[in-house]
Amino acid sequence: MIINSLDHNDHSWNMQTALELAEQAYRMDEVPVGAIILDGDGKVIASAHNLKEATQDPCGHAEILAIRKAAESLNSWRLLNCSMYVTLEPCVMCIGALLHARIKSLYFGAYDKKGGAISTGHRVFDHPLLNHKFSVIGGIKHYECSKVLSRFFREKRERYKSSKSK
Amino acid sequence: MIINSLDHNDHSWNMQTALELAEQAYRMDEVPVGAIILDGDGKVIASAHNLKEATQDPCGHAEILAIRKAAESLNSWRLLNCSMYVTLEPCVMCIGALLHARIKSLYFGAYDKKGGAISTGHRVFDHPLLNHKFSVIGGIKHYECSKVLSRFFREKRERYKSSKSK
Numbered sequence: 001m002i003i004n005s006l007d008h009n010d011h012s013w014n015m016q017t018a019l020e021l022a023e024q025a026y027r028m029d030e031v032p033v034g035a036i037i038l039d040g041d042g043k044v045i046a047s048a049h050n051l052k053e054a055t056q057d058p059c060g061h062a063e064i065l066a067i068r069k070a071a072e073s074l075n076s077w078r079l080l081n082c083s084m085y086v087t088l089e090p091c092v093m094c095i096g097a098l099l100h101a102r103i104k105s106l107y108f109g110a111y112d113k114k115g116g117a118i119s120t121g122h123r124v125f126d127h128p129l130l131n132h133k134f135s136v137i138g139g140i141k142h143y144e145c146s147k148v149l150s151r152f153f154r155e156k157r158e159r160y161k162s163s164k165s166k
Numbered sequence: 167m168i169i170n171s172l173d174h175n176d177h178s179w180n181m182q183t184a185l186e187l188a189e190q191a192y193r194m195d196e197v198p199v200g201a202i203i204l205d206g207d208g209k210v211i212a213s214a215h216n217l218k219e220a221t222q223d224p225c226g227h228a229e230i231l232a233i234r235k236a237a238e239s240l241n242s243w244r245l246l247n248c249s250m251y252v253t254l255e256p257c258v259m260c261i262g263a264l265l266h267a268r269i270k271s272l273y274f275g276a277y278d279k280k281g282g283a284i285s286t287g288h289r290v291f292d293h294p295l296l297n298h299k300f301s302v303i304g305g306i307k308h309y310e311c312s313k314v315l316s317r318f319f320r321e322k323r324e325r326y327k328s329s330k331s332k
Contacts, residue, residue, distance in 0.1 A: 057234055058243040058267035059225070068223055077224040093266060096259025101224035 014038065014085040015109055015141040017047070021062070022087045022148050025049035032148045033088045035062040037070040040081030040104075046070035062086060063094035067101050078102050087145040089116030089138055098134065105135045109145025180204065180251040181275055181307040183213070187228065188253045188314050191215035198314045199254045201228035203236040206247030206270075212236035228252060229260035233267050244268050253311040255282030255304060264300065271301045275311025 014036060021034025030050040037046040048065035052058065063086055071077050083105040084098065090108065095117040098106060113119045118136065180202060187200025196216040203212040214231035218224065229252055237243050249271040250264065256274065261283040264272060279285045284302065 052243055056237055056241055056243045058237055058245070059230055059234060059263050060243070061266075064225055068225060071222055071224055075222055077218055077222045077226070079224070091262055091266075092258050093262025094259075096257055096262055097225050100227075100257075100259060 010042075011085075011107060011137075011140045015087070015107065015145070017044065018085045018087050018109070019141060019144055019148070021047055021049040022145070025051075025062070026148055026152055028054060030054065032152050033062045033086065035066040035084060035086035037066050037079065037103075038083045038085070039074075045073045045082070059093065061091070061094055063090050064097055067097050067103075071101065080104070083107065085140070087141075088112055088149065089119060091115050092117045099132060102132050103134050106137070107140050108136075108138045109141050110149060111138055111142070111146075176208075177251075177273060177303075177306050181253070181273065181311070183210065184251045184253050184275070185307060185310055185314070187213055187215040188311070191217075191228070192314055192318055194220060196220065198318050199228045199252065201232040201250060201252040203232050203245065203269075204249045204251070205240070211239045211248070225259065227257070227260055229256050230263055233263050233269075237267065246270070249273065251306070253307075254278055254315065255285060257281050258283045265298055268298050269300050272303070273306050274302075274304045275307050276315060277304055277308070277312075 018034040018036050021036070022032040023034075025034060026032035030053050032050070034049040035047070036044050039045050046066045046069035048069060049062050050060060051065060052060035063084065066084065067079065070079050070082060077100070079101040081104050084103055085107045087109040089110065089112040090098065090106070091112075111119055118138070184200040184202050187202070188198040189200075191200060192198035196219050198216070200215040201213070202210050205211050212232045212235035214228050214235060216226065216228050217231060218226040229250065232250065233245070236245050236248060243266070245267040247270050250269055251273045253275040255276065255278040256264065256272070277285050284304070
């Protein structure tokens with residue numbers, strides 16, 4: 001179907017934008033995760049990548065930074081009708097923040113079996129007590145999104161090993 | 167036992183400090199939750215209250231603001247040996263942030279059956295896959311901590327009702 005094909009292209013395009021932010025993070029020696037937020041008209045209103053090391057902020061994940069920027073741009077903590085594209089499955093902190101921000105949809109790239117809120121069984125986004133729920137689609141450009149992460153952690157391990165053997 | 171009695175006084179004293187911050191939030195028409203963070207020597211290195219409405223930041227919970235201040239004060243995202251006292255059971259976002267910050271202990275006041283991470287069954291702080299865990303004690307000065315919250319929400323409802331009847 002043409003509509004599906006267009007949808008697919010939109011998802012790919014948006015995730016590619018988030019991926020480019022992840023690559024920026026990689027070049028800064030930050031865990032390479034990038035995120036963008038689109039308003040209801042599909043306009044990018046916020047973009048960010050991990051900055052935990054540069055800012056020494058434990059909450060410096062791409063998602064949190066993008067959420068805060070989007071809220072600033074809309075001058076409202078309610079990100080109604082907004083969607084997030086993020087290259088890695090969010091952790092519980094970021095899923096919690098997306099709930100507070102009343103996001104409409106979440107699209108993520110690579111699954112994170114160890115730290116991802118969904119993969120580790122914390123289905124916090126559709127808890128029966130919630131007064132807000134949002135849709136979640138994972139695995140968009142999974143290969144590309146996980147590749148940059150694998151390269152980052154492999155190089156970290158190699159640097160660590162070589163520093164130990166000196 | 168004298169030690170227990172001293173412990174109890176410390177907890178009470180620290181929660182009272184957090185409660186005074188919650189009362190500041192109440193006076194600003196913010197959801198009245200206050201939080202402080204102590205370093206390993208028991209020195210208060212950060213204090214904050216909810217500022218979600220004033221800043222229109224969906225992540226503007228007392229805990230997140232206190233964590234970010236503490237990290238700034240220590241110039242490190244690792245809040246090793248630090249403890250948080252917060253007047254309300256944290257939500258999943260804040261519990262996630264405490265994990266990322268590698269906090270040592272969490273003490274909270276009122277239980278939150280609807281939004282608290284623990285009360286709603288999200289035991290994210292002791293998930294088997296975590297490489298960091300922390301201790302949690304709830305119910306310290308529960309009555310006082312929940313009283314200010316009940317008053318806040320009761321007054322909100324009354325204002326809403328009276329605006330509807332005009």
